[in-house]
Every structure is written in C-alpha cells, then in structure tokens.
Amino acid sequence: SQQGEEDPQALSIQEGENATMNCSYKTSINNLQWYRQNSGRGLVHLILIRSNEREKHSGRLRVTLDTSKKSSSLLITASRAADTASYFCATPWAQKLVFGQGTRLTINP
Amino acid sequence: GAVVSQHPSWVICKSGTSVKIECRSLDFQATTMFWYRQFPKQSLMLMATSNEGSKATYEQGVEKDKFLINHASLTLSTLTVTSAHPEDSSFYICSANPPGTDTQYFGPGTRLTVL
Numbered sequence: 274s275q276q277g278e279e280d281p282q283a284l285s286i287q288e289g290e291n292a293t294m295n296c297s298y299k300t301s302i303n304n305l306q307w308y309r310q311n312s313g314r315g316l317v318h319l320i321l322i323r324s325n326e327r328e329k330h331s332g333r334l335r336v337t338l339d340t341s342k343k344s345s346s347l348l349i350t351a352s353r354a355a356d357t358a359s360y361f362c363a364t365p366w367a368q369k370l371v372f373g374q375g376t377r378l379t380i381n382p
Numbered sequence: 383g384a385v386v387s388q389h390p391s392w393v394i395c396k397s398g399t400s401v402k403i404e405c406r407s408l409d410f411q412a413t414t415m416f417w418y419r420q421f422p423k424q425s426l427m428l429m430a431t432s433n434e435g436s437k438a439t440y441e442q443g444v445e446k447d448k449f450l451i452n453h454a455s456l457t458l459s460t461l462t463v464t465s466a467h468p469e470d471s472s473f474y475i476c477s478a479n480p481p482g483t484d485t486q487y488f489g490p491g492t493r494l495t496v497l
Contacts, residue, residue: 304484315475315488316426318383361425363486369416370477370486372425 279362279373287381292349294376296362297342303365305338305345310359310375319347319360352380384410384480388489395466396497402462403492405432405476411456412478416486417449420473432459466496 279296286292298305304323308316322329322338322345329336335348349356357380362373385408395401405415413434418426430451431439438451448470450462463470473493477486 306485308488313473313491313493315386315388315490316477318485318487321485365484368414369428369431371428374425377423 279360279376281376282374283377283379285379285381286352288352288354290352292352292356292378292380294347294360294378296345296347296373298345298362298364298373299343300366302340305336306363306370307334307336307345307347308361308363308372310361312358316361349378352378354380354382356380383485384408384478384487386476386478386487386489388476388492390492391490392493392495394495394497397467398465400462400464401466401494402460403474403476403494405459405461405478405489407457407478407480407487410478410480412459412480413456415453415459415476415478417451417459417461418475418477420475420491422473426475429461432461434459463494466494468496470494471496 304321306321307319310316320331320336322336333350338345359375359377361375363370387406389404415432417429419429420426428441429444432451432453434453440446453459473491475491477488479486
C-alpha cells in the first residue's frame with residue numbers, strides 16, 4: 274500500500290527544544306503534506322511540499338523532502354507547549370490522501 | 383483558509399439506532415468530500431469518497447449499506463451510520479479540497495458513542 278510510516282511514534286521534549294519527525298512513503302508522489310491534530314479535534318493543514326522542492330519553511334516549521342529516499346521530515350523549532358499534538362504526513366494516491374501513522378508530540382513545560 | 387464544518391460534534395445513541403453526521407464546506411464548493419474514521423491513538427482511515435450527484439466510492443472493507451453517504455449539494459455531504467453498534471463508536475472526520483488545490487481541509491470531527 275501507499276501508506277507511509279512515521280517515526281518516532283511518540284516524542285517528548287522540553288519546551289524550547291527542537292522536534293524532528295520523519296515520514297517515509299512507498300510510491301512516487303507529486304506532493305507531500307503535513308497535518309497537525311490536537312486531541313479530539315480535526316486536522317489542521319500545516320504545509321505542502323511539492324516533489325520538485327527540497328525544503329520549505331513556514332514560521333517555526335521546516336519541512337524537507339528527499340524523493341530519492343522517499344522520505345520527508347518536519348522540524349519544529351523552539352517548541353512551545355501549544356505544539357503538543359499528533360502530527361501526520363500525507364501523500365496523494367489515486368485522488369485520495371493516505372496518512373502515515375503519526376507522531377504524538379508532547380512538549381513539557 | 384477554507385472552512386469545513388461538521389455537525390454534530392458529538393453524539394451518543396443506543397445500539398440499533400441510526401445516526402446522521404453532516405459535513406459542510408462553508409466557503410467553497412466541493413464536488414468531492416472524504417469521510418474518515420479514527421480510533422484512539424491511531425491514524426485516519428479513509429472510509430469513502432463522497433461524490434456530488436453520484437454514488438459514493440467506498441474503501442475495501444467498508445459496508446456501504448451500513449455507512450450511507452449522500453452528497454446532494456456542492457456544499458453538503460452526509461454520513462448515516464445505520465443500525466449502530468458499540469463497535470461503530472469512533473471519531474468520524476470529513477474533509478474536502480477547494481477547487482484547484484491539493485490541500486484537504488478537515489472538519490472538526492464527530493465523536494460517536496454507541497451504547
């Protein structure tokens with residue numbers, strides 16, 4: 274299947290530290306997206322990176338994409354307590370979005 | 383950004399009853415909407431693709447007679463869980479793409495609890 278894998282499954286860090294999450298996928302893509310989900314809520318779109326892009330920034334977020342390795346990473350710099358959430362990567366496949374298993378990020382004050 | 387709403391945000395029902403969940407795109411038209419199911423601490427699993435004016439496309443293993451989808455207008459899709467059972471208790475989320483974009487916008491989700 275196209276479903277990607279994310280690691281780590283869970284990450285707990287201190288406020289102010291950087292958090293890095295990784296995503297791998299299986300087939301060719303034209304873009305990869307990252308979403309955040311707060312507990313019990315819907316998903317919020319964070320950033321979309323296209324296959325011809327290697328890196329993209331949005332505020333404290335930095336996303337990289339390595340199509341040769343079929344992998345992407347999401348870096349959150351200077352983490353805050355409000356960044357505590359689950360983070361999912363998603364890739365388009367057959368006109369649908371396929372989500373990774375997610376990384377549960379906990380920022381400790 | 384685009385806004386997708388869902389109603390209700392939570393619902394508790396008795397086993398054997400049917401529950402309808404609405405998904406609306408508030409500021410754009412969506413010919414296609416997506417319905418997901420999410421169990422605690424798990425990822426989203428696509429249940430079906432709702433197509434305006436035609437039949438929904440269900441993912442493998444999803445019972446179309448149990449999860450009825452109606453997409454009667456360009457801004458509204460409904461998911462009806464028929465004859466609900468406790469194992470149908472879950473978090474149901476819808477999403478839609480504004481025309482010409484690759485980004486899916488998600489509703490806030492509906493927590494269904496079947497007693």
